[in-house]
Amino acid sequence: MLEINNEIKIDGVSIEELKETYGTPLYIYSVNGMKDRIAEIKNDFLNKYENTTVAYAAKAFLASAMAKFIESEGLNLDVVSGGEIAIALNANFPAERIEFNGNNKLEEEIEFAVENNVGKFIIDGADELEIISKYAKKLDKTVNVLFRITPGVDAHTHEYIQTANVDSKFGFNLTDVLKYVQVAHSDQNINFLGYHFHIGSQLFENEVYLKAIDAVSELIKQTEALIEAPLHDINIGGGFGITYTDEIRKPYSYFLDPVMEKIEKLYSNSTRPHITIEPGRSIVGDSGYTLYTVGNIKNIPNTRKYVTIDGGMTDNIRPALYSAEYTALTNSNSSTKENIRLVGKCCESGDILIKDIELPTLNRGDLVLVLSTGAYGHSMSSNYNSLPRPAVVFTQDGEHKLVVRRETYRDLVLRDQI
Numbered sequence: 001m002l003e004i005n006n007e008i009k010i011d012g013v014s015i016e017e018l019k020e021t022y023g024t025p026l027y028i029y030s031v032n033g034m035k036d037r038i039a040e041i042k043n044d045f046l047n048k049y050e051n052t053t054v055a056y057a058a059k060a061f062l063a064s065a066m067a068k069f070i071e072s073e074g075l076n077l078d079v080v081s082g083g084e085i086a087i088a089l090n091a092n093f094p095a096e097r098i099e100f101n102g103n104n105k106l107e108e109e110i111e112f113a114v115e116n117n118v119g120k121f122i123i124d125g126a127d128e129l130e131i132i133s134k135y136a137k138k139l140d141k142t143v144n145v146l147f148r149i150t151p152g153v154d155a156h157t158h159e160y161i162q163t164a165n166v167d168s169k170f171g172f173n174l175t176d177v178l179k180y181v182q183v184a185h186s187d188q189n190i191n192f193l194g195y196h197f198h199i200g201s202q203l204f205e206n207e208v209y210l211k212a213i214d215a216v217s218e219l220i221k222q223t224e225a226l227i228e229a230p231l232h233d234i235n236i237g238g239g240f241g242i243t244y245t246d247e248i249r250k251p252y253s254y255f256l257d258p259v260m261e262k263i264e265k266l267y268s269n270s271t272r273p274h275i276t277i278e279p280g281r282s283i284v285g286d287s288g289y290t291l292y293t294v295g296n297i298k299n300i301p302n303t304r305k306y307v308t309i310d311g312g313m314t315d316n317i318r319p320a321l322y323s324a325e326y327t328a329l330t331n332s333n334s335s336t337k338e339n340i341r342l343v344g345k346c347c348e349s350g351d352i353l354i355k356d357i358e359l360p361t362l363n364r365g366d367l368v369l370v371l372s373t374g375a376y377g378h379s380m381s382s383n384y385n386s387l388p389r390p391a392v393v394f395t396q397d398g399e400h401k402l403v404v405r406r407e408t409y410r411d412l413v414l415r416d417q418i
Contacts, residue, residue, distance in 0.1 A: 177219070217266055311348050
């Protein structure tokens with residue numbers, strides 16, 4: 001957790017010590033912070049409602065050490081690629097606790113997942129069902145599946161992270177999915193469990209979740225009539241919003257209590273299905289930080305002061321991609337403050353981390369800590385401009401450890417052939 005007294009510390013470790021040990025740019029994850037978020041989920045959901053599961057959305061941040069941490073906390077893992085499966089298996093994460101999502105699973109990814117006994121497939125297209133069935137038969141396996149459906153509700157968030165509109169690349173349309181459920185239900189190598197939907201990301205109102213359940217309730221009734229049994233699983237996704245600048249983060253109970261009440265009303269006369277949620281950002285987002293060192297400073301009279309750090313859009317693409325906003329702290333001990341634009345070192349005018357922020361006057365060599373970068377920083381990082389990707393460290397109770405080493409120039413040419 002973040003501490004600000006005479007110096008800035010994360011879980012009792014000063015940012016100066018982290019800089020000296022690992023260099024910058026540096027991704028920092030507070031294990032204490034992640035544990036606190038998971039404890040809240042357990043209190044508000046797992047321990048409160050029977051027959052429930054939490055699957056951490058690995059796309060927010062995944063490394064072998066993170067998979068190990070998620071396993072130790074008793075959560076499942078929601079993945080969207082063969083690569084994420086491979087990372088999980090490298091950490092000896094139990095395959096039966098992996099749920100394979102994604103809107104275009106490649107045939108080789110499906111074969112890899114079936115071969116390694118991945119616990120559940122979230123089917124996102126008709127062709128995918130055929131391919132899963134093909135490899136289930138070939139490998140003599142029974143594969144558990146849910147169908148991802150599109151409720152057709154509008155989530156009030158950035159359009160790039162809305163996923164439940166009718167016009168979406170994700171999921172089956174509510175009017176089309178039943179015929180494919182019929183196919184899956186009659187396939188001896190497929191075990192149809194139920195439905196999955198995910199409305200979007202960075203959501204702050206529970207109403208949209210309730211609208212989604214209303215939208216799919218009739219389909220659920222039709223499906224249960226078709227299979228002559230209650231659904232086994234319903235996965236309502238994640239999307240719970242966090243604080244980046246001035247947003248007010250809501251407790252998990254704000255979203256989950258009314259959702260569970262509505263679902264339990266649907267099943268007042270029968271057994272309620274197993275309910276899964278998929279938080280990712282809300283576990284790691286504000287438990288993660290990125291540490292930078294200040295480089296060039298350019299003051300344009302009567303216009304703006306630019307402060308450049310040693311990272312940028314290669315380690316955090318979200319400001320350029322989504323116009324995402326962040327705030328930051330510095331170890332500068334200047335008594336004066338000024339408004340600056342914090343920019344990266346990439347050869348792009350759009351490489352801006354924070355458009356306008358007031359900070360103590362900065363000088364070359366000062367440290368800047370950008371807050372709430374734990375989700376979609378490392379996982380969306382790139383080698384643009386042939387920049388090596390940063391290291392990742394975990395902090396906890398005054399200790400720190402390296403979990404992903406910094407890339408080197410040698411790493412940049414390892415795959416090259418002349």
